[in-house]
Amino acid sequence: MSAPLLDIVGLSAVSDRDGGAPVLSDVSLRLERGRVRGLVGESGAGKSTIAKALLGILPRTVRVVGGHVLFEGRDLLAMAAAERRRVLGTEIVLIPQDPMTSLNPSRRIGAQIVDGLVVGRGLGRREATARAAAMLAEVQIRDPERVMRSYPHELSGGMRQRVLIAAAFVMEPKLVVADEPTTALDVTVQKQILRLIRGLQEAHGTAVVFVTHDLGVVAKICDDVTLLWTGRVVEAGPVEAMLTRPTHPYTRALIAASPRHDRPEEGLAPVPEAVFAGLRREAAALDGEPRHGR
Numbered sequence: 001m002s003a004p005l006l007d008i009v010g011l012s013a014v015s016d017r018d019g020g021a022p023v024l025s026d027v028s029l030r031l032e033r034g035r036v037r038g039l040v041g042e043s044g045a046g047k048s049t050i051a052k053a054l055l056g057i058l059p060r061t062v063r064v065v066g067g068h069v070l071f072e073g074r075d076l077l078a079m080a081a082a083e084r085r086r087v088l089g090t091e092i093v094l095i096p097q098d099p100m101t102s103l104n105p106s107r108r109i110g111a112q113i114v115d116g117l118v119v120g121r122g123l124g125r126r127e128a129t130a131r132a133a134a135m136l137a138e139v140q141i142r143d144p145e146r147v148m149r150s151y152p153h154e155l156s157g158g159m160r161q162r163v164l165i166a167a168a169f170v171m172e173p174k175l176v177v178a179d180e181p182t183t184a185l186d187v188t189v190q191k192q193i194l195r196l197i198r199g200l201q202e203a204h205g206t207a208v209v210f211v212t213h214d215l216g217v218v219a220k221i222c223d224d225v226t227l228l229w230t231g232r233v234v235e236a237g238p239v240e241a242m243l244t245r246p247t248h249p250y251t252r253a254l255i256a257a258s259p260r261h262d263r264p265e266e267g268l269a270p271v272p273e274a275v276f277a278g279l280r281r282e283a284a285a286l287d288g289e290p291r292h293g294r
C-alpha cells in the first residue's frame, strides 16, 4: 500500500512561553489523498499548533520535542530549507481564518493571486492571469475580471473568503489546511463556504485538514475527525461513527454540548467536571508510560 499523503507520528511540542508546558503530546494522525480530516477541540486543544506545524510557521516559542510530520513520506520537520520552501505554499497551502488580515490591503486581488502562481508555479503572467480568472469563476464569483481589479476593502467578507479559497486551490495543492475558515462569517455565508470547499476538494481530489471547534461544521464537511484535548488525541475515526457512536465520555459530552440545528429548542449540557477529571487521570497515566512511536 502506498504511504498516506500525510502521516503525523507521535508529534510532541512544548511552549517556551509557558515554562516548557506541553502543547502537543504524542499526537498521531493520518490523512489519505482526497479526504477531509477535521481537527476538532476546545480552545487550547492544539489544533492551530498542528496546522502551523504543517505549514512550517510554528512560533519560535513553540518547540517540537519529538515525532515526525511525514508528507508523502518526507519529514517536513527535517527537510532542507530549499525543499520546504518548494512544498509549502504550493503543495501544502492555507485557507486562513480571517480574510481581511490575510490579504494585502494595498494590492489588487488579481495581482495577489497571480503573484502566487508566478512565484510558486513558475507560470508567465499571462497564463497566471487566465488561471486566476478561471479559478475565481470556479468559486462562483460572478464577474472575475472586475473582482481581480478590486482592492480587498471593496469586497464583502464572504467574497474575500472566496478569493482566499481561490488563491489556495489555484495552486493545485495536494493538501489544503483550512484554519477555522468560516468562523468570522455569518451562518448563511458559512454554509455556502463549507459547500464550496467540499465541492472544490472533491472536484480536484485535494486532501484537507480542517481546523474547527464546531462539531456541526465537522458533520458537514469532514470524512474523518481527530478530537483533541489539551494537545492529546482523545478519539479519532470516521465522522459518522464518532458522531453517532462516540466511545470516549469526553466525545459524548462535547456532542451533548453542541447546538443542534435540527433541535434548536434543546438546552445545551456543559461538559461535566467528572469528564475532565477522567481526561486528566488518563493523561497522567500516559505520562507515566514510556513514549512509543506509531
Ligand SMILES: Nc1ncnc2c1ncn2[C@@H]1O[C@H](COP(=O)(O)OP(=O)(O)OP(=O)(O)O)[C@@H](O)[C@H]1O
Binding pocket: 014, 015, 016, 017, 018, 023, 041, 042, 043, 044, 045, 046, 047, 048, 049, 050, 059, 061, 062, 213
Ligand atoms: N505563540 C505561542 N508560543 C507559545 N505557546 C503557544 C503559542 N501559541 C499557543 N501556544 C500554546 O499552545 C497551546 C495550544 O494552542 P493552539 O492555538 O494550538 O490551540 P487551539 O486548539 O488552536 O485553540 P484556539 O481554538 O483557541 O485557537 C496553548 O494552550 C498555548 O499554551
